[in-house]
Amino acid sequence: MYPNSPQVNSSAQSPFMVNQEDEIDLKVIIFNYLQYWPIILIFMAVGVIAAFLFNRYTTPVYKVESSILVADDKPSLGTDLFESSGLGMLQGKNNIENEIGILKSYSLAEQTINALGLNVQYFQEDLFTSTQLYGRVPVLVTVDWTQPQLVGGMFKIEVIDDRSFHLTVADDEFAVFSPSDKFFKSTFEGKLELQEVYSFGEVVSGENYSFKVDLINALAGDEILFKVSDTPSLALKFREDLAVTPINKQASILTLSLETPVRRLGQDYVNKLMDMYLQRELDEKNRASENTVLFIDQQLSGITDSLRFSENRLQQYRTENRVFNLSEEGAVIFERLQELEKEKAQTEVTLKYYKTLQTYLANNQEAELVAPSVIGITDPLLNSLVQSLSELQAEQSRLKANFTDQTPVVRENASRVQNAKRALEENVNLAAQNTQDVLADLNNRISMIERDVNSLPQTERNLLSIQRQFSINENIYVYLLQKKAEAEITKAANMPKNSVLDYAKSGQLPVAPKRSLNLLIGLIIGMILPIGFITAKDFLNTKIEDPKELEKQLKVPLIGMIGRNNSDDALPVFNNPRSTVTESFRSLRADLAYLSPQKNNLTLLFTSSISGEGKTFVSMNMASVFALMGKKTILIGLDLRKPRIADDFNMVNDKGMSTCLSSNVSWKDVVKPSGYENLDVILSGPIPPNPAELLLQDKFRMIVSELKEEYDVVVFDCPPVGLVSETKELFGFADVNFYVFRQGYSMKGNSQILNNLVEKGGVSKIYGVLNDLHIDKGYGYGYGYGYGYGYGTNSYGYHEEVQLPWWKRALRRHK
Template identity: 25%
Template sequence: MSYNNKSAKNENLFSSMMDLFFPFWPLLAVILVVVLFLAWGYKNYATPIYEVSATLIIKDENKGVDNSKMVESMSPFDSKKIVENEIKVIQSPDIMKKVVDTLNLYAPVYEEKDFFGLNIKSVSAYNSSPIQIKLKNPDEIVIEKDVPAEHYFTVDFSKKNVKVDGRIYPLNEWVDSPFGKIMFYPNKNKVQQAKKPLYFILINPRSVTQSLLKSLEVAPPEKLSTVINLYLQDAVPNRGEDILNGIIAAYNQNGIEDKNILAANTMKFIEARIRNIGNELDTLESENEQYRSSKGVVDLSQQSRIYLQDAGHNDQRIADIRLKLSVLDKVENYILSKDGGGSIVPSTLGIDDPVLTQLLQKLYNSEIEYERLKKTTAVNNPMLTSLADEINKIRPNILDNVQSQKSNLNASLSNLYSNSGKYTSALQTIPEKERKLLEITRRRAVKQEIFASLLQKREEIALSFMPTNGQDIVVTSAQASLEPVSPKGIKIYGIAIFLGAGLWIAYVTGKEMMNKKILFRSEIEESTNLPVIGELSYLKGDKQLSLNKPEDIPFIEQFRQLDAQLGLYSRTFRKKKILVTSSLSGEGKSFVSKNLAYSLAQTGKKVVLLDMDFRKPNATKAFNLKDHKGIVDYLKGEASLDSIVITSELDTNLDILPAGTKGGDHTQLLLNGKLELLFEKLSERYDYVIMDSAPIGLISDANLLAEFSEITLLVVRHGFTPKKIVRRLDQNLGDKNLQHIGIIFNGLKKRGLVKEDSGYGYGYGQAYGYGAYVQKR
């Protein structure tokens, strides 16, 4: 049972939606044609956009692979990187700005293009322009207006000049112009011939940089991957490829420059040490030669050589520790003297502690990134502030490590100095001349060892300056998609259809929601418990129907269906008096009552129609009986029943009792007792008594007639009766003695553009039957 109820509800919902929207389907067709045409125009007008992609491997200190060990051993300054940080570097304005300047993207060239014969569109001439434009100081470009000026030009390669805005400039030369120092040179990207006039505009490089950064996407394909993908969308495929390749080149060059800064700093330190040690060696060589010649000492004894070997080894260790202490002192001074401003960290030459090396490398990377961001962001930028905090956290850890190492090195140095004292005591046992020579030789051997070590370090650092060393690996160079990623026809047409349908739905729904009149049978059924007995189509003029008029036959058939629905054709039906009323004047109660009477008379039954709307006797007027005496005269006692009965010319089975003369208190007339006698006589003479009463919501006449009626038909007119009136029917009729009330939905007009009637309700086909649709109030 619940399943059937659910199915019925779904069916009713579907029917309601069809009733609401189907009449307006031609409007939907028109809207769809318009929006699809606009979509087609947009698709053909819009500039196709291609997606360019490239893939790069980042050397990460925690993930993935690095360059070969051979290259790493030759370059002590090859730094491993954190992928997330390097993505920020690639997306930095500094990198993109270099690409903009290199490719002269601040001076784009455009070619006019016809669109339906109109010059309302321009396309990039990156591949068709015969020249490119380069400015010596592009950062000085100032746009005086919101839209950059268009500078049309022509090129004459035979004369090697360019004509811009009426002025002639030579090719391949820096020349003065209203734009500053400018050069025009052949376009190496030209692959096709321009067919329309060409012009260029000048844009500040910073604006171009920001625009390109918005379309640049850099991300790893997986969370722990050292591979990153670069994506860029551009209207010109090979320009997008040049931009991405330029970004990769600028990024690698930036990494090489950063590495070279650290290498140069270390080289400077080593060169100074080599000069100092070299001078000391020269002094010792001279002292050695002078002593040998003055004292006549040629060579050392076996005892002296043994001593020299042991003491030299001890002295070398002392020299190594002193060098390390010197390096640690420089690192310590750097940490203590800096406030996190992002300078380059000093060299760690000779320090083998991996913890300190990692901390210094992390500090170096953070400070390099800090310097980059400081050039392009505000001081209070969150990323810059975060880096400064990170630098300030690393420095104390480095300082603790340095002080710990210095403490250990000083302890080792004390032991070595103690051994050195022993060697010095042993030196006293050697003859004086040989002892002096041994001291000179000992000092010279230490300096030579240090000098050789410094030369080796210098060569290692020199190798780190190789231009290809330290570059990240390009897995896939920039490649543009073969087909545009936008505009996509299917997507555009789909959006157009969606928007068109949405506009149509909004229009129909809004139109119906703003309407405060009853339009659908379902609205009546949702607003009141009273059953809807039938529906009658709109008939212009509210005229009397006749079988003699072929155009009236469909309407007469509707009344016959109404009669059947009421059960009036049943042989067992005993109810004869029918009251026809409405809530408001103008809802068509007179039209319903007179045509209901006529349809019943057509069946051979004797029918009488009483016009009891004394104030607006429309039924009387319809039968041209305004001048006849009628019910009012009868109730006053001024006319007999037989004298006021008029037989209709339409059918002899139909009699009319007109309203009669005006005047008097109609309510008092209805209460004088003669009305009851009137209905007794009419019930004896006629099969059906139809009463056309005044509106029940305006005058009390219908209430007074209720006791004489057996069926009450309440007329609700399509597009006329307010919804609020119908919603109040149950409340307003609750205290009235109306018998077996049923609603007639009258005047159904064709809606929408197709003028279909199917949207107005469920018709008569549900066969309620007498007992099903009537209810006593």
């Protein structure tokens, strides 16, 4: 059984195991990124350049703004009664929201586009972009929209002379627009076949296209692009692009804004939109007057013939009977009858209006209603009900143009329309019944007066009857003419209640691209991309990079760090004694005075997790640094499976430890001088078939005992403990054990192997060593920081400066 040192708590193994806080973690993170500062700087420069090119070659977008004053609706007399009655028939509407909806409606956008003729857009190619032309275009394309058309793609015109041009397709992303189904476009999958040359004014036609091109001011050699767009698509686009907002919650002023790359186009569109908006309002007002005139004309068409007939009959009777005037008694009776007949005529007109309303409501017609006040009905409640119904129906028409019938807002407004119709129907029925009662009373009064007529002579009675009929028709005719004149005057005097405050104007500076913001975004993206890549690389990296991270993972102290050996020499301690690598071994040798105090003879063991982590390099140079000190040192190669020492010392691995353990050869017979003073070497020897069993013999224990008596320092170069089992049995022979990790090579999980050796394997006096330190992962670490936590290479002559790349030297100066 091999000797084992007593197990001790790893936290108390060394004064180097201190409980360090994370107060410098931020510095570690910052300096971890700063080591890549040239790459980050290059990406930031590329980001700024890309943003500059984007600003340079992106078409600028300008904001066009205008404003409209929306007049507040004054409630009609009686409307407040229904609003406060709780019946829900005339719920108050936000006038501002309604006007916003009208301004952003599809129908208004469609009318504006048709008025401006925006279905064809013209472009001129620049170096990297194309500029839209508007206003004075070099050619004029007229499209026949009565048949299917290709839309969305791009045509190219090359002017040959003032009579002909060459037509080609610049972009074949066409769709087919059909006038029979305006809101659906089918994909064009065929191949467009065009002639090479066309004449100006000639109709260019084929399957799914028909247009002609007229020359305006283009010159020979000019190239113009044009695109055909259907009105529904343009209307939807402009409707979405247009923003309509009130200037504040209290004001009734609306601001219209549109962002467009063509300032004049935006101004013309917004101005025309406002004109169409005001014209729509005026048309609605005029429509009421026009309906009134139409209603009166229908009444006049019937009364005119009656008036002409009665007039001729009266004239004929007077001529034949030579009777021209009534007697005094007949005149009095006629005057009384005339007054009653006039009142009866007006009552009949009123009753006819009520019956027209009843028919309208019974048939659910959508035509414009004639206001009662137009024909002399002064009932305020009836007037307010008719006005409210007209407004609700107009709102319903607007909503249906933009939404489906199942949309909640459409259904809610439809319910209001039905409530208003029911209220109006009840009121009209009651008014019609009252009017019929009045008319019956008038007929009774007329009948009573007619009895007095019988007392007159026959001739006078006949004259009175004919004159009475004429007077009735004349009064009705005059009354209707008066109302028609009033309606026409009202129509002529109609003005939109809303008005334009400011016509559209464009800002001097474009709103897009935002040059300063884009440059800032380019700079930030250029910085984020490499930082993100570095962060992802570090996060996904499974190799040990950061000494600080390794130190946190280990349950034992990380006692030393060995810098990268930039030379091909495996023994820099002997051949380059002033290098930083040599200084790191000297620092580790000095630390051993604290790890194993008051010991004249010292046995060191070096192992690692896997092959290639540099345990042989570290063990050779540690043996060398003790030899330089004058200590009699021997280096023993115990890696019987994959020996490396012989090659580094330029020896032949013909005999060694495997020779001693497998035969009667004494260890003294296999000792070889290293060629350096105070340093001997026992090679591993020929590779045996059973290396683990050889090292488990008692003979090996006796050899180690004799070596400790003969040499001041014994150094074991052992096989990787993560790959073979015999190394675990060798820890008991050493005073101090070193577990070697290699930066950028060892896996992070290897630290757990060492922790398991301490916690479960009972191994004590074991410490971590980080080899090949060359990547600076934080403040205070890095190649050249040879004193463990050292203070780097300097110019004070302690050891030679390692020549680093210029950017690393610059970075170190910043540190």
